[in-house]
Amino acid sequence: MTADGAFNAWFSLMTTVSVLLLVSLGLAVVFGLRRVINLAHGEFIMFGAFATLTATRAGIGLWVAMLIAIAVTAAFGLVVELAMIRHLYERPADTMLATWGLSLILVQVAANIYGSVTEGIPTPLGSFGVGDYSMSTYNLMLIGVAWTLATVTWLLMRRTRHGLLTRAAAQNPVMAAGLGVNTRRVATWTFAYGAGLAGAAGAVLAPVVGVIPTMGQLYVARSFMAVIVGGPAFLAGTIGASTVLGTVENLVSRGYTPVIGQAMLLVAAIVILRFLPQGLTGLRQRGGLV
Amino acid sequence: MRTPAAGTERAASVAGAPGQGDRRPGSGSARLRARISTSRAGLSDLVVAAIAGGLLLLAGNLVAEFTAFEWTLWAIEVILALSLVLVWGYCGIFSFGQAAVYGIGGYAYGVFALNVAERTGETLSALVVAAVAGAVFAAALGYFMFYGNLSNIYVAIVTLATALVVFAIVNSTAGSAYRIGDAVLGGYNGMTRIPRITYRLPGGDPTTLTRVQFFAVCTGVALALALALRSAGRRPFGRIAVAVRENETRSSLLGYDVRRHKLLVFTLGGAIAGLAGGFYAAWGRFMSPTVFSLKPAALVVIWVLVGGRFSVSGAFVGVLVVEGLSSWLGGPSGDRASLLVGALLIGIVLGLRGGVVPTLGRLWREGVRPSLAGAAIRGDPAGSDPSSPRVPESGPRHDRPPSTPASTHPGGEAEVWLGAGAGDEAGKTIEDGDGAPGALLEVHGVSKRFGGVTALDDVTLAFVPRQPSCIIGPNGAGKSTLFGVLTGYHGVTAGTILLNGEDITRLGPHRRARLGLGIKMQVPSVYDALAAQENLWLAAYAASGDRDAAQRWAARILARLGLCEVADLAVGALAHGQRQWLEIGMALATNPSVILLDEPTAGMTRDETERTERLIAQLARHATVVVVEHDMEFVRRLDAPISVLHMGGLFTQGTFEELSRDERVLNIYLGRGADGPTGRTDADAG
Numbered sequence: 001m002t003a004d005g006a007f008n009a010w011f012s013l014m015t016t017v018s019v020l021l022l023v024s025l026g027l028a029v030v031f032g033l034r035r036v037i038n039l040a041h042g043e044f045i046m047f048g049a050f051a052t053l054t055a056t057r058a059g060i061g062l063w064v065a066m067l068i069a070i071a072v073t074a075a076f077g078l079v080v081e082l083a084m085i086r087h088l089y090e091r092p093a094d095t096m097l098a099t100w101g102l103s104l105i106l107v108q109v110a111a112n113i114y115g116s117v118t119e120g121i122p123t124p125l126g127s128f129g130v131g132d133y134s135m136s137t138y139n140l141m142l143i144g145v146a147w148t149l150a151t152v153t154w155l156l157m158r159r160t161r162h163g164l165l166t167r168a169a170a171q172n173p174v175m176a177a178g179l180g181v182n183t184r185r186v187a188t189w190t191f192a193y194g195a196g197l198a199g200a201a202g203a204v205l206a207p208v209v210g211v212i213p214t215m216g217q218l219y220v221a222r223s224f225m226a227v228i229v230g231g232p233a234f235l236a237g238t239i240g241a242s243t244v245l246g247t248v249e250n251l252v253s254r255g256y257t258p259v260i261g262q263a264m265l266l267v268a269a270i271v272i273l274r275f276l277p278q279g280l281t282g283l284r285q286r287g288g289l290v
Numbered sequence: 291m292r293t294p295a296a297g298t299e300r301a302a303s304v305a306g307a308p309g310q311g312d313r314r315p316g317s318g319s320a321r322l323r324a325r326i327s328t329s330r331a332g333l334s335d336l337v338v339a340a341i342a343g344g345l346l347l348l349a350g351n352l353v354a355e356f357t358a359f360e361w362t363l364w365a366i367e368v369i370l371a372l373s374l375v376l377v378w379g380y381c382g383i384f385s386f387g388q389a390a391v392y393g394i395g396g397y398a399y400g401v402f403a404l405n406v407a408e409r410t411g412e413t414l415s416a417l418v419v420a421a422v423a424g425a426v427f428a429a430a431l432g433y434f435m436f437y438g439n440l441s442n443i444y445v446a447i448v449t450l451a452t453a454l455v456v457f458a459i460v461n462s463t464a465g466s467a468y469r470i471g472d473a474v475l476g477g478y479n480g481m482t483r484i485p486r487i488t489y490r491l492p493g494g495d496p497t498t499l500t501r502v503q504f505f506a507v508c509t510g511v512a513l514a515l516a517l518a519l520r521s522a523g524r525r526p527f528g529r530i531a532v533a534v535r536e537n538e539t540r541s542s543l544l545g546y547d548v549r550r551h552k553l554l555v556f557t558l559g560g561a562i563a564g565l566a567g568g569f570y571a572a573w574g575r576f577m578s579p580t581v582f583s584l585k586p587a588a589l590v591v592i593w594v595l596v597g598g599r600f601s602v603s604g605a606f607v608g609v610l611v612v613e614g615l616s617s618w619l620g621g622p623s624g625d626r627a628s629l630l631v632g633a634l635l636i637g638i639v640l641g642l643r644g645g646v647v648p649t650l651g652r653l654w655r656e657g658v659r660p661s662l663a664g665a666a667i668r669g670d671p672a673g674s675d676p677s678s679p680r681v682p683e684s685g686p687r688h689d690r691p692p693s694t695p696a697s698t699h700p701g702g703e704a705e706v707w708l709g710a711g712a713g714d715e716a717g718k719t720i721e722d723g724d725g726a727p728g729a730l731l732e733v734h735g736v737s738k739r740f741g742g743v744t745a746l747d748d749v750t751l752a753f754v755p756r757q758p759s760c761i762i763g764p765n766g767a768g769k770s771t772l773f774g775v776l777t778g779y780h781g782v783t784a785g786t787i788l789l790n791g792e793d794i795t796r797l798g799p800h801r802r803a804r805l806g807l808g809i810k811m812q813v814p815s816v817y818d819a820l821a822a823q824e825n826l827w828l829a830a831y832a833a834s835g836d837r838d839a840a841q842r843w844a845a846r847i848l849a850r851l852g853l854c855e856v857a858d859l860a861v862g863a864l865a866h867g868q869r870q871w872l873e874i875g876m877a878l879a880t881n882p883s884v885i886l887l888d889e890p891t892a893g894m895t896r897d898e899t900e901r902t903e904r905l906i907a908q909l910a911r912h913a914t915v916v917v918v919e920h921d922m923e924f925v926r927r928l929d930a931p932i933s934v935l936h937m938g939g940l941f942t943q944g945t946f947e948e949l950s951r952d953e954r955v956l957n958i959y960l961g962r963g964a965d966g967p968t969g970r971t972d973a974d975a976g
Contacts (some may be wrong), residue, residue, distance in 0.1 A: 037443060037446075037447065039450075084636065084640070087640060088639070088640075092443045093384055093442070093443070093446070094639040095639075096384075096443070096446055097591065097595070097635050097636075097638070097639045098635060098636045098639040098640065100584075100588055100591075100632075100635055101588075101631070101632040101633065101634070101635025101636040101637075101639070102632065102636065103584065103632070104584065104585060104588060104628050104629075104631055104632035104635070105628070105629055105632035105633065105636075107628070108628040108629050108632070109629075214583075217454060217457075217583065217584060220454070221450065221451035221454040221455060222451075224447045224450075224451055225451055228444055228447060228448075257462065259458050259459050259461075259462040260459075262455055262458050262459075263455050263458070263459055265455075266451055266452060266455045269448075269451075270431075270434045270435075270438075270448060270452075271434065273434070273435075273438050273440060273444070273448070274434045274437065274438035275438070277438045277439045277440055
């Protein structure tokens, strides 16, 4: 393979991995830190995408529209946490059912408002060439955004006081509360942050995918697989799992079809979990939460 | 203090008096009542089902053909809901994939029927294929999930993700290239022209079922399955499923193969869902990939939630209520139906945790008979629902005055223990394999490291039959790790463990339990939601495999533990000491040759501790008893050989008197722990 061909293959691989990382980050935060299984995660992504779409239709520039979308989705997450999730901590099965109900409602509401037809935001930024290949500059940005968000989240958790309190509240809520941490507020903000990350994924993906009410279905299964395969150290785990599973998906997709690629992602995830039930980072005995 | 000589005397006197009082008649009547109550329950189920079936058939013939046609779909959906009642309600497997299995069954029916119907003139074989396809799909998925020890929540996610991936795959099979024989899959357009259900009697012409006949068949299958499920709930298969749902750890400690049982139940549920899917394909003559999407997956869960997940009859109610509501709101494909489903999910979870029907039932009962409110404690959630698997009434409770074990007869003749009954009826099915109770448990050079921490370092120990042995040591000495290694919950890093000379080092907990290892955990691990007698039945059945013998054996242990008065109460409502005894009783009911007790007196009062100590002395006459303890006073009174662990290694061994004169032991342990019980230790594993 020529050098430009190799770069093209690598670029395509990185794009798949980064998309997987992007859509999984929000889930990783709420599941990793709060053990909340948010089946409406895909709809949070959809929410971010539609928020971006609505803002650009109102004449707001795309980049600003994306920022607005992130903020709006985070605010929506805040409301969901206060109204629903906070009554359901320590009841994982019930959380799943309730968020599933929320997911069905959000899809239907979006379909009622926007219809079920594909909406388009033109992909900005054009393309760049490497040798004989032309690649989307926007995809390059998408890769950058995914890894930046992962890094920011890591720094937030590891280098700030708020992150320390969040990890404390996640590891031992009773002790953290005993030391004066307002665990309820921490939980609320964590969930809102996760929702914001999902909104960011939706906003960034809006120009490259079909923005339709059922788009969340495309991502929810994959992001759950990435987070579960990642294991207890949710950030490192999700990055690792996104890389492994994204690679499988990308290679198989290129050899066969994208659908077979998705199926193989699932098969790979199930096989990994068969032999590493705690996920990729489950082997570390004293692993931290990040 | 009890001397060994006194113990032997009592053992002899016990062996000489096997026919004490009510034992035989008590167990006999227990057996009879169990039989009668089982057959009575089965009979009343049968009557209800027959009446319901008759009425439905009548109605199906009276209403317009199209109405019967719509009802047929509901009957099919009841079958699907029943598969989830089995999988989730009985066994606690949180499957979101039942609708996907249903879809697999539907496509399997379609593909097979399209290929063979014209040649053979019947499609009944395609229905079989649908059920088999559902079972195979569920078994393949279940193998990876259950043998990977995925937790319940992960099972839910994996089943859901699987459904979505199948959705994507089937969706993408549009075009004539994707065909299996004569069957075109059709991708997002769906598979069309699926044959109706057709049969052919030998020598006759192919006959297609009319709509009313089809309705009758589906209703009949739904009712038959409901009967089968209720019956299974009274039989070992269903009761073990409930045990697995309630406490996996305890179930495997009793010797049940939890993973295998879950796989069995899930596969059976897959067969039922697949069959329902086959009916569905024949009903609509069309399969679309949307059956694999999120909404159908949610719908199945909703039906079962509305009806109550433990309730077989709830599957009927749930389907009728939800489907009736959505068809009233504008059809299952309408916008509002989706909103209704979502709102129902959230509402049930936030407001009505037990499900709509059970909650209404409870409110009704509480409103009508407030004096019985206390009955709600009983067995909730498993016991409050009549269809949920429960033990039939047992006899001895009524035949004899309630007694407590040693307390009412301190040191008296009544203090017989159960092993003495080896000669009577129950003993024939539950007894030691070689007739020589007690087995030699040996540990050779066992080490266990967790990452960089060495929790056990080259420990060699032998536990001799027919006497208690104690393991003591300060916090962090490795006691709990040693216990975990003996039970099979921790693998060893090096060394071997032998039970009667047989290497059990690599065996998991349930295999060890079957070889005669009885285990009592530090924190009582019992089936909190089940009745005390059901707990003991599960333990006895694990050893005997005989339903009636297990029933008698459980009744006797219940009597000996002095728990007859609370036999039907959910164990979660019992006092701490009672739960501890119950767990010892359960370890005992498996008729073990070695009993491992981890801090049996933790959290007990002094009086309870003394009773437990007598209990252990009695156990030791029939089995090898290993006690890990923290309470030095208890260890002293037990008068057993003691092994001292320190820093993960075997420090020294001896009697209490020898050790209490040993300066080194005093330094590392007694010096710190001499002022009494110091509570639990849990940090050994590091």
